[in-house]
Amino acid sequence: MEPLRVLELYSGIGGMHQALRESCIPAQVVAAIDINTVANEVYKYNFPHTQLLAKTIEGITLEEFDRLSFNMILMSPPCQPFTRIGLQGDVTDPRTNSFLHILDILPRLQKLPKYILLENVKGFEVSSTRDLLIQTIGNCGFQYQEFLLSPTSLGIPNSRLRYFLIAKLQSVPFPFQAPGQVLMEFPQTESEHPQKHAIDAENKTEEKKIEEKKVEPNICSDSSTQCSGKEAILFKLETAGEIDRKRQQDSDLSVRMLRDFLEDDIDMNSYFLPPKSLLRYALLLDIVKPTSRRSTCFTKGYGRYLEGTGSVLQTTEDVQIENIYKSLTNLSQEEKITRLLMLQLRFFTPKEIANLLGFPPEFGFPEKTTVKQRYRLLGNSLNVHVVAQLIKILCE
Incomplete structure (x- = not known):
């Protein structure tokens, strides 16, 4: 298999590059692009042989993209326009401009990439920017699937629920494709036991419900008293x-x-x-x-x-x-x-x-x-x- 030519956008400290290495898929990152100078120093320190472009994505022309001749895009666009604690400016937030530039350029590329992987915060899945992304890749002939995944599903003791989209340029759907659904679990592979998968998926859905349920702290001045007829918080501001x-x-x-x-x-x-x-x-x-x-x-x-x-x-x-x-x-x-x-x-x-x-x-x-x-x-x-x-x- 010819090594994939990968374009890493919003490369940061190189998390996508590191993931590509870990996947063991034959690939070469032809260019990494980011404007954060401190992140770029760290990237260079860990991936000294990769071409790193310290420029804005909006400043890169269609011709420059074409010259890179990539067949896979890995990207993690700015999440501030979509985060729950931010203003949720979505497409009106200037930080979305670079991503809108990518969506504008994508259909006009001489050769479309075969694969796309995008990461963002939970909240992106209900944004207008996401709708525009889906519309663009759909028009280009990509099959796609969206996910909300946390490292806990891989046995890592850290909750970090994130939105992911994977897209492939092909006419047949993914074997696990669930149109209109955001999957909360990794797709089942041949070796997995179907029953275990169902139980895991159930647990994850339950976990998501708990995570989304905004619990109001039940605050008492004295942790041993009764609050409004219910038992008080045992300690700290936790129900x-x-x-x-x-x-x-x-x-x-x-x-x-x-x-x-x-x-x-x-x-x-x-x-x-x-x-x-x-x-x-x-x-x-x-x-x-x-x-x-x-x-x-x-x-x-x-x-x-x-x-x-x-x-x-x-x-x-x-x-x-x-x-x-x-x-x-x-x-x-x-x-x-x-x-x-x-x-x-x-x-x-x-x-x-x-x-x-x-x-x-x-x-x-x-x-x-x-x-x-x-x-x-x-x-x-x-x-x-x-x-x-x-x-x-x-x-x-």
Whole structure:
């Protein structure tokens, strides 16, 4: 088989390139394109032999695209226009312009690529931009399938639900194609047991329902009191339902423990949460242990912001979180800090997050890349194992 000629758009730190390697499909990245200078430094550091174009996609002409003579596109367009916490500007957001340029150029290429893989945030599937994408590839003769997938379905203890589209230039549908449906599971392969697949799919659908259900925190001033006739939150701003969900995730033996992804010898002091932050955000932290089989999605603000940016790790495993939190009532600020410090909570290191995202041990950062920059770049990246699996399915 002739190696595929791959164009990597919005290449970032090279998650797509890494996934392509992991898929073992014979391929060569003919060009990677991104305007983020810090991301480009990291890309060059890890893929020194790949042509990296530091320019805007809108600035690339049809002739330039044609000259690259690619037969596969891997891309992860800016997600800000579609994210649930953003303004959801969709096609009106200027950050969508580069992607609209790709959709304009695609039908006019001298030779259409055979394969397309796109990654974005959950929310993209209900956007006008997505409708335009579907219309464009449909007119070009592509068969496609959409997915919402999380690394947990591959046994990785990290929730990172993302939208994916795979498309192939052919007249026959994919064997697993479900028109109009966004699949929540990887397609079944020959070797898989159909019954197991059905159970997994059911579990994932249930998981999605839980994830989408916005739970209002049931806040009481005293965690031992009764709130509006119902039992109060046991500790932290978590409902009994949320605590139960986390316990269920931790008992799912198909998912590995976090300790498999942790670094052995690090200077933990530089990653411990500052006492002031501990006090301020104590009730909002998502705390996991090395034996946990779950962690929340790490975002680009991790390490700087504490609310909703990713889990923190409790390094004293013999201390019970519940006992610490229940003992906080009526204590002075100093005493509260002393109690909370007993948990020895720390941030995950950039390397540990890279491990959870599926980057191999040899993947690294140039020395001058700061910790803050590393967190930011990883928060914008994708899960390598999930994409590698989809590339294999696409090229089968």
